[in-house]
Every structure is written in C-alpha cells, then in structure tokens.
Amino acid sequence: MLRLARxxxxxxxxxxxxxxxxxFGLKYTxxxxxxxxxxxxxxxxxxxxxxxxxxxxxxxPAERLLADHTVVPYATAFSEPEVYERAVATAFCxxxxxxxxxxxxxxIHGQAHRRFCRECVAEDLRLHGESFWHLSHQLPGCVVCxxxxxxxxxxxxxxxxxxxxxxxxxxxxxxxxVATMPEEIWLEVARSAASTARRGLRPPQARTGTFYRxxxxxxxxxxxxxxxxxxxxxxxxxxxxxxxxxxxxxxPVQTQGITWPSLMLQPFPGTPFVTLKHLVLELFxxxxxxxxxxxxxxxxxxxxxxxxxxxxxxVQRVAATFSASGxxxxxxxxxxxAGCWGAYRHRQPGALPRLARVVRSFQTSQxxxxxxxxxxxxxxxxxxxxxxxxxxxxxAGHLLCSKDAAAQLGxxxxxMKRLQREGRILSIQYARRDxxxxxxxxxxxxxxxxEVANSSLVxxxxxxxxxxxxxxxYETVTASGEVSLSKRRCSSTTSSPTR
Numbered sequence: 001m002l003r004l005a006r007x008x009x010x011x012x013x014x015x016x017x018x019x020x021x022x023x024f025g026l027k028y029t030x031x032x033x034x035x036x037x038x039x040x041x042x043x044x045x046x047x048x049x050x051x052x053x054x055x056x057x058x059x060x061p062a063e064r065l066l067a068d069h070t071v072v073p074y075a076t077a078f079s080e081p082e083v084y085e086r087a088v089a090t091a092f093c094x095x096x097x098x099x100x101x102x103x104x105x106x107x108i109h110g111q112a113h114r115r116f117c118r119e120c121v122a123e124d125l126r127l128h129g130e131s132f133w134h135l136s137h138q139l140p141g142c143v144v145c146x147x148x149x150x151x152x153x154x155x156x157x158x159x160x161x162x163x164x165x166x167x168x169x170x171x172x173x174x175x176x177x178v179a180t181m182p183e184e185i186w187l188e189v190a191r192s193a194a195s196t197a198r199r200g201l202r203p204p205q206a207r208t209g210t211f212y213r214x215x216x217x218x219x220x221x222x223x224x225x226x227x228x229x230x231x232x233x234x235x236x237x238x239x240x241x242x243x244x245x246x247x248x249x250x251x252p253v254q255t256q257g258i259t260w261p262s263l264m265l266q267p268f269p270g271t272p273f274v275t276l277k278h279l280v281l282e283l284f285x286x287x288x289x290x291x292x293x294x295x296x297x298x299x300x301x302x303x304x305x306x307x308x309x310x311x312x313x314x315v316q317r318v319a320a321t322f323s324a325s326g327x328x329x330x331x332x333x334x335x336x337x338a339g340c341w342g343a344y345r346h347r348q349p350g351a352l353p354r355l356a357r358v359v360r361s362f363q364t365s366q367x368x369x370x371x372x373x374x375x376x377x378x379x380x381x382x383x384x385x386x387x388x389x390x391x392x393x394x395x396a397g398h399l400l401c402s403k404d405a406a407a408q409l410g411x412x413x414x415x416m417k418r419l420q421r422e423g424r425i426l427s428i429q430y431a432r433r434d435x436x437x438x439x440x441x442x443x444x445x446x447x448x449x450x451e452v453a454n455s456s457l458v459x460x461x462x463x464x465x466x467x468x469x470x471x472x473x474y475e476t477v478t479a480s481g482e483v484s485l486s487k488r489r490c491s492s493t494t495s496s497p498t499r
Contacts, residue, residue: 002024002034002057003057003059004019004020004023004058005019005020005058006058006060007058007069008124008128008132010136011133011135012046012134012135012138013047013054013069013070014045014047014133015132015168016069017031017043017054018166018167018168019130019168020057021166022168028041028043029041034057035053045114045133045138046070046071046104046108046138048066048072048091048104049091049100051065051066052092062091066088066091066092067200069135070135071104071107071108071138071197072087072088072091072103073197073200073202074107074196074197074199074275075087075103075107075275076103076204077196077199077275077278078204078205078207079103079272080204080272081203081204083103083204083272084203084204087100087103088201106274107140107274107275108139108159111138111140111159111249111250112159112160113154113155113157113159113177114138114154114155114158114159115137115142115153115154115174115177116131116134116152116153116155116172116174117134117137117148117150117152117153118150119145119148120148120169121170131169131170132169133168133169135197136190136193136197139190139194139276140193140249140250140251140275140276141186141189141190141279142193142194143178143190144181144182144187144190146191146193146194151176151182152177153172153175153176153177154174154176154177155169155172155174156172157172178245178248182242182245183240183242185240185241185283185287186241186245189241189276189279189283192283193275193276196275196279207278209266209267210267212264212265212282212285213265213267215282215285216292219285219286219289220289221289221290221291222265223293227294228265228266228292228293229292229293229294230258230259230261230294232290232292233259233262233265234259234261236284236290237253237261237280237281240287241284246280250274251274251276251280260273261284264281304352308351308352308355309354311340311343311344311354312354312357314339315334315338315355315358315359315362318334318337319362319367322334322367323367328367329367329368331359331362331363334362340355344356344359398437398438399436399438400437400438401436402416402433402434405427408438409425416434420434456468
C-alpha cells in the first residue's frame with residue numbers, strides 16, 4: 001500500500017492529499033485505483049470520506065485524522081449529542097453522507113474562498129520546504145491569523161465543490177480578505193475558533209436554554225426578571241464587531257425585528273445555531289456590560305404588582321354580581337368578563353399571585369359551576385372533618401393518570417380505554433382525562449368486586465362519582481393501614497404503592 005507523508009499540525013486532510021500527489025507525481029484517479037470498489041476520487045476541500053482509505057494512506061488512526069485534520073470537531077462543538085454521534089459514526093463508516101455533509105456545510109456557512117496567511121506560508125517553507133492549507137484559516141469569522149495577527153489572504157479557489165486542483169498557498173498570490181485591519185475582537189474570534197477546532201472527538205459542550213441568559217445576568221447585562229431588548233442587543237453586537245464583517249462571516253445582525261442574538265438569550269430557543277454564533281455571543285458577553293433590558297411602553301408598562309391588584313379587584317366585582325344574581329359560572333367565563341382571562345391563562349409561574357388566590361377562592365365556593373368536582377371533596381368516614389382533595393390523592397400516588405396506570409399494569413397507555421370498556425379496570429373521567437385508583441392496577445383485584453364497583457358508578461353524576469371514588473380510595477388505604485390522606489397529616493412516611 002502506498003504511504004503518503006502525514007499531515008502537518010493544523011493541516012486539512014485534503015491539503016495532505018494534495019501534497020502527497022505532488023510528491024509522487026500522481027493524480028487523484030491514480031490514487032482512486034487503490035481504493036477497492038471505487039472508480040474515482042474527487043476530494044472536497046473539507047472532505048472526510050473515505051476515512052478508512054485515508055487511514056491506510058497516511059498510516060494514522062482514523063480517530064486522529066478526524067479529530068485533528070477535519071472541521072467535524074468545530075462543526076459539532078455546540079450541536080445536539082445525537083447530531084455529533086451521527087456525524088462521527090457516518091465518518092467512520094467510510095461512505096459519503098448527506099447528514100455529515102450538512103453538518104460541515106453549516107460549519108463553513110459564510111466562507112466562500114480558501115484563505116492563507118503570508119507569514120504562515122513563509123514560515124512553513126522555511127521549516128518544511130512546502131506550505132499547506134491551514135484548517136484554522138478556513139473557519140468562518142477568521143479574517144486574521146490567530147498566530148501572527150495578520151490579515152488573511154483570500155485566494156480565487158472556492159471552498160465548495162470538488163478539490164480538482166493541486167495548488168498550495170505558495171503557488172497563489174491572493175488578496176487581503178478585508179481592506180483594513182479589523183478590531184482586536186476578531187483576533188479573539190480567530191483564536192477561539194482555532195481552539196474549538198482543536199477540541200478533538202469530545203462530546204459537544206452543553207448549551208442549555210438558559211446558558212447565555214444566565215451568563216448575561218451574571219455579567220450585569222440583563223436583570224433576571226426582565227426580557228431582552230433584541231434591538232439594543234443587535235445594535236451593541238453590530239457596534240462591537242462591525243456590521244459588514246458580521247455579514248461577510250455569514251451571521252448578519254439586523255437592528256430591527258427578531259435577531260439571532262436575542263433568540264439565543266431566550267429561555268428555550270428551538271433553533272440550533274452555528275458554531276460561530278456561539279463564539280461571537282460568548283466573547284461579546286465576556287466584555288464590558290451594557291444595558292440590554294427591554295423597556296416596555298404603553299398600557300403594558302404598568303408594574304406587575306399593580307396589574308395583579310387591578311385584576312384581582314375586577315374579578316371580585318364580577319364574582320359579586322354573579323352571587324347577587326344567583327349565577328354559577330366557569331372560571332374562564334368569570335375571568336373573561338373581568339377582562340383578564342388571557343393574562344391569567346398565559347401567566348408565568350409565580351406571577352399574579354393575588355389573582356391566583358381570588359381564582360382559587362372562587363373555585364371552592366358555591367359560585368363555581370363545578371366546585372366539588374374541582375377542589376375540596378368531603379370523604380365519608382374521615383375523622384375530625386379531615387378532607388382529601390383530588391390533588392391529595394394524585395400526589396400520594398393513589399390516583400393515577402392513564403400513562404402511569406398503564407405502566408403499573410404493564411400495557412401500552414392507549415389500551416386503557418379498551419380495558420375500561422371491558423370492565424377490567426375502574427376509572428373516573430374529569431377534565432377530559434381518565435383517573436384510576438392505584439390499588440386497582442396491581443393485579444390483585446377480584447374481577448367480581450371490580451365489576452360491582454364499575455356498575456355502581458355508571459348512573460352517578462360526575463360530582464357523585466368523585467365522592468364515591470374518593471370514599472373508596474380512602475376506605476381502602478385506611479383499611480390497609482396506610483397513612484391518612486389529609487393535608488394536615490400527610491408526612492414523609494406516606495409511600496405511593498406505584499413508585
């Protein structure tokens with residue numbers, strides 16, 4: 001098997017292939033003849049396949065070639081774990097893949113021509129007698145050499161498409177990729193990109209939905225309880241990095257509307273972002289803090305506490321009119337007439353506490369359309385007036401939803417309806433959901449007893465069904481010696497029979 005000279009540090013795999021062809025005076029077609037089952041070889045500039053062949057050709061492990069001489073580590077640095085695993089597995093299988101190609105294309109988005117550093121070329125010629133294509137010079141956002149700090153030269157050779165020629169940087173003249181020396185921050189971008197490309201085949205760095213928001217809050221850019229001003233953030237990044245250079249790097253920032261920096265500071269962004277955006281935003285937030293808090297305007301600018309107080313008073317007034325007229329209503333009807341249904345429905349956790357207390361009070365009163373079915377249900381036979389609510393039973397693990405009950409029975413959850421129709425399981429429906437007593441799901445129930453219990457609930461109203469079901473649960477768990485379901489007496493000794 002023919003052996004080519006091994007790649008230099010920071011050299012692309014395709015560059016080492018070009019040097020090997022020049023050393024032996026070979027063409028790609030002649031190298032392709034050495035590959036079983038292949039009729040041609042037109043390597044892409046960022047190409048990886050066929051990695052198993054390159055492993056033999058350069059006498060280096062495939063893992064080292066992929067980690068040190070391809071853009072796969074850079075491209076997957078902040079990706080989802082499954083994207084990284086699929087890309088690496090595809091590279092090792094030895095075949096070209098659209099999935100791997102998509103990962104690489106996303107990584108080099110915005111980079112059009114191959115670049116080189118004149119000082120690196122001179123240094124390579126002095127040390128090795130030849131130059132080569134540096135991987136770090138080809139990464140998006142790298143307009144200066146991370147080693148020498150000089151402006152990179154842009155050649156006429158495109159990055160995309162097959163690598164048909166055999167030219168190396170020493171054979172080209174090139175021209176500066178930017179007219180003037182950029183801000184020093186772009187040298188930091190180049191160094192950060194080069195460091196990311198050298199990370200090897202490690203799993204991606206975790207970037208949760210709150211990573212950059214927490215970073216902005218810690219650094220003083222943003223208050224924890226405020227939204228991000230997308231326009232201010234976009235303008236600050238444009239001022240720091242330069243609008244034209246951001247556009248040339250493939251990550252333009254518009255100062256109006258929704259922009260990628262503001263999306264990355266949302267609690268749960270649903271869009272994956274290319275590596276360069278992560279590097280730029282992280283460097284930006286590491287700098288001197290500015291105010292990027294959103295300042296509301298118009299009617300919604302009033303404080304949340306004032307809004308909560310006004311909503312609670314409005315609901316109490318409407319509830320009083322319902323009581324005077326003897327009308328019973330749903331919560332949605334009450335809040336709609338009070339003008340705060342949308343605010344209550346879409347509130348954040350912990351927001352509008354006064355309104356929430358008023359709503360809870362209404363739900364447990366006789367003004368509500370379904371008070372007993374929703375909240376406090378008296379349990380016959382309880383001591384000292386103790387009560388157990390539907391939430392108490394669910395929290396204690398004595399009432400199960402369809403999926404939990406199915407898991408207890410060892411069946412698929414969508415089979416629960418059939419079991420219910422066949423009378424093989426007891427359930428009660430509320431709020432369009434079925435609930436199952438946990439002790440009926442352990443396989444120890446007498447079928448005859450189950451049939452009697454089912455038939456006894458058929459003709460009852462929803463309210464009476466709940467009362468009967470709670471009574472049945474209460475009697476069963478107390479008869480078995482388990483702890484009381486009362487809120488006042490629930491303790492850590494309560495153990496769910498299903499957990």
